[in-house]
Amino acid sequence: MKTAAICFLILLCATACSRAVIDPRWQAPIMTTMEVEQLSGARLFELSRDWLASNLYSEKRVIEYENKADGVLVVNGVMDYPATGLEAIARIQYTISFRVQVKAAAGKISLTFENIMIYVPKVYDRRAEIWLGREYFGGYSRPPVDADEYAAARKGVLAVADRLWRYIGQQKNAPEWAR
Numbered sequence: 001m002k003t004a005a006i007c008f009l010i011l012l013c014a015t016a017c018s019r020a021v022i023d024p025r026w027q028a029p030i031m032t033t034m035e036v037e038q039l040s041g042a043r044l045f046e047l048s049r050d051w052l053a054s055n056l057y058s059e060k061r062v063i064e065y066e067n068k069a070d071g072v073l074v075v076n077g078v079m080d081y082p083a084t085g086l087e088a089i090a091r092i093q094y095t096i097s098f099r100v101q102v103k104a105a106a107g108k109i110s111l112t113f114e115n116i117m118i119y120v121p122k123v124y125d126r127r128a129e130i131w132l133g134r135e136y137f138g139g140y141s142r143p144p145v146d147a148d149e150y151a152a153a154r155k156g157v158l159a160v161a162d163r164l165w166r167y168i169g170q171q172k173n174a175p176e177w178a179r
Contacts (some may be wrong), residue, residue, distance in 0.1 A: 045102035071104035
């Protein structure tokens with residue numbers, strides 16, 4: 001019996017020290033492309049830069065890199081975690097940070113969202129203070145750790161892309177004097 005208890009404690013300690021395995025699929029970049037007739041690469045670059053700079057925010061610089069000649073733009077962004085229902089209550093202060101690389105060419109623009117990180121806010125837990133001697137948990141960023149978090153991050157960044165697509169579509173159809 002004593003041996004079984006010691007083996008159980010060793011197993012418990014070994015599992016407590018292990019980390020969750022993060023599937024590489026949940027860290028894969030999210031890519032989307034849009035075909036835009038009648039707009040040059042330079043115009044697509046300008047529209048993308050203007051919209052992203054005015055609609056995204058970040059702790060870092062929003063526009064990290066831009067090269068108009070190559071039509072390349074690298075932008076940092078932070079958004080609220082897109083949760084609904086009971087998950088929205090549990091993740092009310094979670095945010096998602098990302099880096100998006102924009103490539104604009106004549107009639108085509110592509111977005112690649114990468115470095116997707118979920119910020120887990122610092123929370124106070126009185127029961128944890130009593131039982132574990134630790135009162136605060138969280139206060140760190142991490143990649144998505146399961147398929148649901150990756151799906152939520154994908155939903156959020158694709159919503160950003162959709163708003164950019166709608167803006168470009170409005171500008172494409174606007175009269176020349178309104179551009």
